[in-house]
Amino acid sequence: MTSIYYIQVEDRNSMDGNRSNTLAGLKNNFAGEKEVLVFSNHATEITEKYAQSGVKTTIYQNDAYTIANFDAVLTKLKQIFRSKTDYLLVFDNDSLGSSLGSRIAALLDITFVADAKKITETPNLTVTQDIGATSAKRVIPLAKQAVITFSCNGVAANEPAKVDVSSWSLNEQTKQQYRQAKTAGNGLAFAKVVLAGGKGLGSQQQFKPLMKLAQKLNASVGATKAVTDLGWLSPERMIGISNLTVKPDVYYAFGISGAVQHTSGMNKSKQVIAVNTDPEAPIFKLANYGIVGDANKVISQLNDLL
Template identity: 45%
Template sequence: MAYFIQFEDKSLGENTSLATLAGVKANFSSLTNIVLTNHASDLHDKYANSGVKTVLYQDENFTVRDLAQTAEFLFNLLKNSNDTYIFEDSKLGNLVAARLAAKLAVPFIPSISNIKVGPNSVSLSREIDSTKVVRLSHLKGKGVISVAINGVVEKAKAEVSEKPMTISAEEPATYVEKRDAGNDLLFAKTVVAGGKGLQDAEGFKPLEQLADKLDASVGATKAVTDVGWLPVSRMIGISGVSVKPDIFYSFGIAGAVQHTTGMDQSKHIIAVNTDPTAPIFKLADYGIVGDANQVIDQLINLV
C-alpha cells in the first residue's frame, strides 16, 4: 500500500501535481491519494476523474505555511500504518516529507526518478548530479520518498471522500515576499556559497557582507562546516540540504559530486575558482578563473 500526499491551498492557486499522481499510480497497484486542503468542495470533480481513490482532508484555516503542524497531522494520521508515503519532489514536498520521516523514525529518500515495486521491497533510483550514474536504494518497510515522476493523466472514475481536519498554528503565519540572508537556504532565491578556497573563517565575513547586499543566503561545502568555519545548517550537498535558487554563486568550490548534488538544479550558476579545470565549471553558466576573495570584494563594491 502507498499514499501520495498533496496540498491544495486556494491562496496559492491550483495544485499542479496531477501528472505526478498519474506517474505514481503507474507504479503502485494499491494507492490512496491524500489531499490536505482549505477548499475541498472545489476539488471533488478534479480528483473524481483521476482514477485514484482520494481522501480530501478539509480545514478552512489550513495553509501550507504551517509546516510543523502539517507534519504533525500527517504523523498522527499515518503512524500506525506500515506503508510507503510519497510526496512530489518540490521544495514544499521535501520540507514536509523530511519532517514526517523524522517523526516516524523511518528513512527519507528524496528526488526519486524511477520506482520498481517488488514482492518484498520497493527499489528506488535517483540520478547523481548531471552524470549517468544512478544510485539504487531498497525500501523494505515503512518509508518516505519524494518523486520526480510524471505520467499521462487518463480520466477514470475514482472514489472521493471528505474528512474534517484541524491544523492550528501556535502563532499566525504570514507570507513573506522578500527574505534576507538569515533565512533558511531552502527558501532562498539567491545563494552565495563558499568552499575551502576562501582560506579560513575570516574569508566568510566578506561573503556574508555580499549576501546582505544581494538579499541572499550563505551556503558552504562539507569541508567548510567540518572545520567549523560555518555551522552545519549551512552545508549544501548529499550530507546537507539541497537548494534550487534562481542564482547560485560558487566561490572557491572545486565542485565535488558530494556538493553539487545539492545545488545542480539551480537556474543559473556562477562559479569562481583559481583552477580552470575545476569540475564546478562544467555546471556553471558563467565562470571566472580567479581568486574568489578578490572577486567577492569587487562585487561588494559594485552592488
C-alpha cells in the same frame, strides 16, 4: 504489498503544492494500492478533479489552512501513520515536498530518499536515484516504512475515484500565512512549460480554465501587460520587457497578438505554440505551431482531452 500514499497540499491562494502530472506518473508506475491525501482550504472546488484521477482520495478540509501550516500537516500525518507498518509516503520532488517529506520522516523515524526517479515493486520495493549529473543510477531498497520525493510525469486520464472529505483541526497557537514573493511569480521565471494568456481571452473569468489546464500540464501561468493592467492576474505574472523574461521548453500563447513589449520576454522559448483569431497576428512569426481560432475554445478542448 506496500501501500503508497501521495501527499498533496492545496491552498486556494497558491498554485504551489499541486502536481496532477506527478499523480498520473505515480499511477502509471506503481501497480500496488494507492491513495492520495490532500490538505486543503477549498475541498468543494477540488473534489471533482480528484474524483476523475482514478486514485482513491481523502481531502482534509479546514477553511483556515494555508500552505504555510507545516506543523499542522505534519501532526496529522504522524497521527495517521504512527500505527501503520507497511507504507510509502510520496511527496513532490520540489522544495515544498522535500521540506515536508524530510520532516515527517524524522518525526516517524523512518527512511527518507530525495529525488527518486522510478519505483520498482518486484521482488522488493526499490527506488532509482540519479548520481549527480552523470548517467549512472543508484538503486535503493526501501524498508516497510519510508518517505520519498518523486519525480515522474504522466498524462492524466479521466477515471472515476472515490473522494472522502474530512474536517481536521490545525491545533496551532499562531496563524501562519503564505505570502508570495513579489518577483517570484510562483516559479514562472524557471518553469519548463508556460501558459500565457492575453487580452484576447476576453475576461478575468476566462483565466480559470487556463489555470486548470496549467495544473494538468504541470505548467506556470503568465500574462501580457494588458492583462495585468486590467487586474485579471497579479503584476508578478507579467511576461515582457518591464518584468519577467522566461525561457521555457514550451510556451503557449493564448489570445496574445505579439507586441514586442511581450515577445521580448519570451522569444528565447524552445517551442512556441500560438492560438489567435487573427491570422496576421505578429505572434505567429515566432510560433513553431500556430492555430487560427478561438483561444478559449482550444483551452476548453485541451482540458477535456487531458
